[in-house]
Amino acid sequence: MRHMKALGITAVATAAMLLASSCSSSKSGSSGASGSRAKPPKESMLQSLGKGEGALNIIVWAGYAEDGTNDKTVDWVHPFEQQTGCKVNAKVGNTSDEMVTLMKTGQYDGVSASGDATLRLIYGGDVAPVNTSLVPNYATIADFLKVKPWNSVNGQMYGIPHGWGANVLMWNSKTVTTPPTSWSAVFDPNSPYKGKITAYDSPIYIADAALYLEKTKPDLKITNPYALDTTQFNAAVDLLKQMRKNWNRPWAAYTDEVQDFESGATAIGTAWQINANLINGDKKVTVDTAVPAEGATGWSDTWMVSTKAAHPNCMYQWMNWITSASTNSAVAQWFGEAPAQTKACDVAGKEFCDTFHALDSAYAAKISYWTTPTTECLDGRGNKCVDYAQWTQAWTTIKG
Numbered sequence: 001m002r003h004m005k006a007l008g009i010t011a012v013a014t015a016a017m018l019l020a021s022s023c024s025s026s027k028s029g030s031s032g033a034s035g036s037r038a039k040p041p042k043e044s045m046l047q048s049l050g051k052g053e054g055a056l057n058i059i060v061w062a063g064y065a066e067d068g069t070n071d072k073t074v075d076w077v078h079p080f081e082q083q084t085g086c087k088v089n090a091k092v093g094n095t096s097d098e099m100v101t102l103m104k105t106g107q108y109d110g111v112s113a114s115g116d117a118t119l120r121l122i123y124g125g126d127v128a129p130v131n132t133s134l135v136p137n138y139a140t141i142a143d144f145l146k147v148k149p150w151n152s153v154n155g156q157m158y159g160i161p162h163g164w165g166a167n168v169l170m171w172n173s174k175t176v177t178t179p180p181t182s183w184s185a186v187f188d189p190n191s192p193y194k195g196k197i198t199a200y201d202s203p204i205y206i207a208d209a210a211l212y213l214e215k216t217k218p219d220l221k222i223t224n225p226y227a228l229d230t231t232q233f234n235a236a237v238d239l240l241k242q243m244r245k246n247w248n249r250p251w252a253a254y255t256d257e258v259q260d261f262e263s264g265a266t267a268i269g270t271a272w273q274i275n276a277n278l279i280n281g282d283k284k285v286t287v288d289t290a291v292p293a294e295g296a297t298g299w300s301d302t303w304m305v306s307t308k309a310a311h312p313n314c315m316y317q318w319m320n321w322i323t324s325a326s327t328n329s330a331v332a333q334w335f336g337e338a339p340a341q342t343k344a345c346d347v348a349g350k351e352f353c354d355t356f357h358a359l360d361s362a363y364a365a366k367i368s369y370w371t372t373p374t375t376e377c378l379d380g381r382g383n384k385c386v387d388y389a390q391w392t393q394a395w396t397t398i399k400g
Contacts, residue, residue, distance in 0.1 A: 038376060040153055041125035043307050046316060049134045053311040056086045056318055059102050059111040061301065062254065063274065063335040064162070064322075065090035074334055076327045084321070086314035094253045095202060096370075097392075103127070106308035109315040112162060114299045115150030116204040119372035120388065122158050127304040129156050134316050137323040141340045144361040149378055150371045151302040159302035160319045161340040163332055165356065166298040166367050167200070167208070168289040170271035172261060183212045183292045186269055187243060194246040198257060198269030201250035203388065203395035204370055207297050208270060209236040209243075211368055215294040225297065226371045227378040233386040233394070240398045250399070254278075261285060274336040298367035300340075332356070338364075 058065065065088065068075035077088050091108065093099035096117035103111055103126045113121060121127040132138040138160055145151075145161035152158060169180060176185075176193065186197050187209065199205055210225035213235055222232050248266045251257035257275050260266035262284040276289045303319045305312060321327055325343035332339035333348055338356040345353035357363040371378060377385040 038123075040123045043125060043128040045129040045131050046134060046305075046312055047131065049316055050313045052084050052086045052314045052317055054085055054087060054314070055089070056110075056311050056314040057089045057108045058091070058315070058318065059093045059099050059108050060090050061112050061114075061335075062092045062094075064112050064301075064331060066331075066334060074330070076321075076330055080318065080321045080327075084314065084317045086311065086317060088318075096204070097202065100124075100126075103306060106306070108306055109309040109311045110303060110305050110318070112301050113159070113304050114301050115370035116202065116372055116388075118150045118158065118302055118304065119374060121304060122153060123374075125307060127158055128307045128309075130159055130305060130319075132157055132160070135160055135320045135323070137320050137325075137341060140342050141323060142342050142359065142361070142364075144364050145300055145340050148300065148369070150300060150369060159304040160323055162301045162303055162322065163328070163335065163337040163340055164298065164300040164364065164367075164369070165273060165337040166291055166296040167270050168273060168276070168296060169268070169292050170261075170276050170287050170289045171268040172264075172266075173286050173288045175264075175267040179288060179290065180268070181290070181293055183208070183294050184216075185292075186246075187212050187239060189242045189246070191246055193268045196248055196265070196267035197243070197246045198248055198260060198266045199240075199243075199250045200270050201252040201399075203391040204297075205250075205270070206233070206236050206240065206391055206394065206398075207368065207370070207373075209239045211297060212294050213239065224377075224379040225368050226373045227381065227385050228373070229377075229381070229384050230386060233390070237394045237398060244398060244400060258282075261287060272336070277336050296367060298369050300369045332358075 065077055066074045067077035081087055093102060096114050099111050099113060100117050100120050102108060103121055141161050147155060147157060185191060191197060207225035210222055210228055213220055214222040220232050220235055248260060254272060254275050257271060258278050261279050262282060276287050279285060279287050305315050309315055323341050325341055325347050328339040328341035329344035329347035332344060333352060338358040342359060345358055353359060373386060373388045373391055375383050375385055375387045
């Protein structure tokens with residue numbers, strides 16, 4: 001990866017354009033945050049911070065634990081090691097499913113989990129409740145990221161918010177000459193880009209289809225793309241089955257999407273902003289991005305502590321370090337996301353934080369953040385929704 005600043009004004013202008021686009025109102029960002037939910041396994045919470053154990057094993061999204069390997073000027077791991085004595089061993093998880101599997105081995109102290117993994121980890125007994133009083137930088141993390149359906153249960157935080165953003169529509173501006181304003185560019189079976197469309201290779205992508213149907217098929221009465229009853233779920237699955245013939249190939253690793261756009265195999269599809277930044281930085285092709293009229297799904301990542309952590313004190317020190325103003329700013333600029341730490345904007349600057357709406361609670365509320373689907377509907381309808389296990393089975397069928 002490369003630091004976002006190295007991409008120059010083009011990336012910033014692109015991001016500004018996409019984040020100025022309108023989004024739909026989010027239901028997953030508010031529903032169930034404080035309401036009663038089934039109790040997860042009872043796990044102990046660290047009560048006081050002790051001396052670091054000298055090591056830290058973590059699972060991370062690529063770009064979240066830079067140690068100078070990718071760019072010698074980008075390194076927040078070695079300063080952490082020097083300050084705490086905790087030697088960091090970071091394992092990149094390419095997908096949320098991979099992260100969940102790795103956490104179940106008990107070999108890791110923590111993980112930077114997205115919302116499509118967090119509830120699985122919580123209810124699976126793989127992560128412990130977090131004592132936020134032991135993480136001083138938690139106090140100045142944006143309030144609109146705290147006590148949400150994907151990082152808490154019944155008011156108890158199970159992690160420390162890290163960064164967030166939208167899943168955007170990205171297209172090759174030479175191939176797609178008219179900027180699309182709707183997700184119909186990828187979800188219409190008669191899309192003119194047949195054979196060159198990509199999708200995110202994960203069961204959670206079913207929510208993108210549900211969000212599109214929420215706006216285009218109001219008779220389905222979808223109010224939350226992660227809370228789907230059988231009829232709503234089947235409609236989203238059927239749409240994706242129709243679309244499968246139009247796909248080039250779905251992507252899971254960000255490098256696959258970058259490669260496919262740069263080779264010309266893909267012309268349009270869902271993306272992360274970092275993917276667009278990388279492609280435009282390589283200058284082999286030029287891509288544009290936007291949040292279409294129907295809105296977008298998105299992510300809010302959370303640092304979580306393993307119930308089997310061998311180095312819990314180092315993990316707590318890492319969570320405080322990674323959410324400090326300087327480090328959270330560095331991560332956000334490198335990755336291309338909004339920082340969770342409000343004071344990070346004092347470091348990153350007004351232009352960057354305005355571009356990514358880092359302090360804009362109204363904007364943040366409009367994103368439908370990844371949240372693990374459960375039988376107990378996240379919109380409060382009771383135990384009538386399709387859970388993630390069935391989403392996983394359906395995704396296998398969709399891909400064929």
